[in-house]
Amino acid sequence: MTTPEPARESRCPAHPAGLDPVALSGPRFHTxxxxxxxxxxxxHGPVVPVELPGGIPAWLIVSYHEMHQVTSDPELFPRDVSLWNQWPNIPDDWPLLxxxxxxxPSIYFTAGEAHRRHASLVVPALESVDPFELRHACEQLSDQLIDAFCSRGEAELVSEFAKPLPVLALARLLGYTESDGAAVARALGELVDGGEGAMRAHQEYLALNHQLIKNKRVEPGDDVTSWxxxxxxxxEEEVALNIKDVMGAAFVTTADWIGNSIRLMLTDDRFAAALGGGRHSxxxxxxxxxxxxxxxxxxxGRWAARDTLLAGQQIRAGDLVMLGLAAANADPLIQQQFAPSQGGNSAHFSFSHGEYRCPLPAQEIAEIIARTAIEVLLDRLPDVDLAVPAQTLVRRPSTFLRGMTAIPVRFTPNRPTGDQP
Structure with missing residues (x-):
């Protein structure tokens, strides 16, 4: 059986002697x-010494128990990046910045009292979203996107559906105009893809974000930004940063939730009944x-507030502790206990856990967007099927995020909703 290759031949001086860190990169993370x-x-046990790009040391949690321990102790393991003992070694162009x-000053990049202050703004704002109105908006947007390809009898569901839908839905929720919402979708799509245009796309998105704040200050509406x-x-700067965080945290994850769920339903016989228009699965x-x-x-991640032991590993003050959400979910002991594929148990770590977990109203919004998208797709294209062998589907090459690069499908062509009698 193949074992992870060490990041380099010499031991990492930032980890205790005798530990060879695992390079937190490479194709096996997405294959x-x-x-x-x-x-x-x-x-290595529950806590693994790892090395980030540029030789930066960190720790990765790969067990459920230790994940619960760390995320439940914000005093010992706060989400306070200012504690990081590696800042002197981080260049301005470091790829993980x-x-x-x-x-x-925003909800995702503060800790302690500052975090709670921003949460007191963001959480009630998201709670103000009417779930029925959001679902209706997602149905409309799903129909519009499907209308663009339904008459062809074929489509690529990542770029044409799963990726643009969450951005357009979130843009409407935040109060962007329809044209600005489309511009946000294009900018974030290019930003996520990386490449030469990523930095330009990032600047374009920031400009659209600040323009939204100016517009809503002059002409408020029934939306999260105005609230x-x-x-x-x-x-206004704090509001702008929190809006950026909400969009940034929700866009890719919701798009991948849609894409990964569609892939599962198209490749696993257990869900075949749902492809006939049923919704129960x-x-x-x-x-x-x-x-x-x-x-x-x-x-x-989390940063140790002081020297401590975690699952027998010596963690120094300021060490970065990465949360291996997927690894904790796959812990064999937890898999045996919960048997997630056999029911609706939701004790997973996909939204993290503890004080800094994804806020509950944000989870609910993401679920409404994703579920509505899939249900509308199955209603509109009941015989949708993969256009390529399942084993040829490719994951996006990312250690941290897991999603599909493309899902080519075919189906019986039908008329757009505007053409229906």
Whole structure:
């Protein structure tokens, strides 16, 4: 059996002597991650010494118990990036900086009281969203996207459906105009794909974000941004950063939740009945994806507030502890206890856990968007099927996020909803 290759021949000086860190990169993270996590667990135990790009040391949790321990102790393991003992070694062009940013005044990049302050803005704003109105909006947007390809009898469901739908739905929820929402979808789509246009797309999105704040200050509406701007005690910059965080955290994960669920339903015979227009298996498929194929595989992270022992590993003050959400979900002991594929148990870590987990209203919004999208797709295209062999489907090459690059399908052509009698 193949074991993870060490990141380099010499031992990492930032880890205790005798530990060879595992390089947190490579194709196995998106081709056979569960096998890789089993090997890590066997070789190192629940907490694995890893090395990030540029030789940066960190720790990766790969067991359910230790994941619960760390995420339940915000005093010992706060989400406080300012504690990181590696900042002197981080160059300005480090590729993981978008994921591990220096502290900024928003819900996802603050800790302790500052985090709770921003949560007091973001959580009630998301709670103000009417779930019935959101579902109706998602049905309309799903129909519009499907109308663009339904007469062809074939489509690529990632780029034409799973990716644009969450952005358009979130843009409407946040109060973007229809044209600006489409521009946001294009910018974030290019940003996620990476490549030469990613930085330009990032700047374009930031400009659209700040323009939204200006527009809603002048002409508020019934949307999340206007709700935030109406609250006392927060600056426009803080509102803008929190809106950016909401969109950034929800877009790719929801798109991958849709894509991974569609892939499961098209490749697993257990869900064949749902492809005839039935909906009873959609929720089961979505929950199984969160257990077995979660969009966020690894999350950064937590930083140790002081020297401590974790599962026998010596963790130093300021060490980065990466949350292996997918690995914890796949812990054999938990799999035996919960048997996630046999029911609706939701004790997974796909939304993290503890004080810094994804807020409950954000989870509910993501589920409405994803479930509505899949249900409308199955209603409109009841005989949809893969256009390529299942084994040729390709994952996006990412250690941290898990999604499909493309899902080519075929189906019986039909008329757009506007053409229906």
């Amino acid at each position: 056979e991650p569960h096998q890789l996590y089993r090997e890590m667990r066997r070789e 978008p994921m591990i940013q220096k502290p900024q 935030m701007l109406a609250q006392d005690g927060f600056t 959609v929720g089961q498929a979505m929950n199984e994806v969160l257990w077995e194929d979660t969009p966020t595989q690894i999350l950064a």
